[in-house]
Amino acid sequence: MEFCDECGSMMKTEGDVWVCSSCGAEKPRSEAAERQAVTTQGQQKSEVVDTSEVSSEDMGPTTEAQCPECDNDRAFWEMKQIRSADESETRFFTCTECGHKWREDDH
Structure with a gap:
């Protein structure tokens, strides 16, 4: 992801240049820099925690x-940050009667 040096907006790719969708500024793409970019592909997903033997x-x-x-x-209830830091936390609930688990996300 690239941000505009002029206005700070997110830029998009058009061929071999980055173009700002807000002000139209352009800068050349760097193949070496893009190879070093961190993506979420291949990262580990959260694992399920068994709370069946935990006292109330x-x-x-x-x-x-x-x-x-x-x-x-x-x-x-419990809140966890499971998405990127700029998104809200996810609320996890466990019923006090039947033990059913569900979650609630802000959309």
Whole structure:
């Protein structure tokens, strides 16, 4: 990803140049620099953590949340940053009655 030196907007590629979609500034592409760019392809995904043997005291705080399985109105909750840092955290819930797990993302 490249950002414009003139206005700071994100640039796009057009052939062998980067072009700013806001102000139209251009700069040449560098094959060596693009080879060193970090991508999310091939990175490890988050793993599932088994909480089936954790006591309710150790599960953490609860909140009012409607379980989609049993309609109970309390759930343990936890927030984790699973996407890039410029996106909001994901909220994970575990029903206090049936143990059903679900998540809630901001869109």
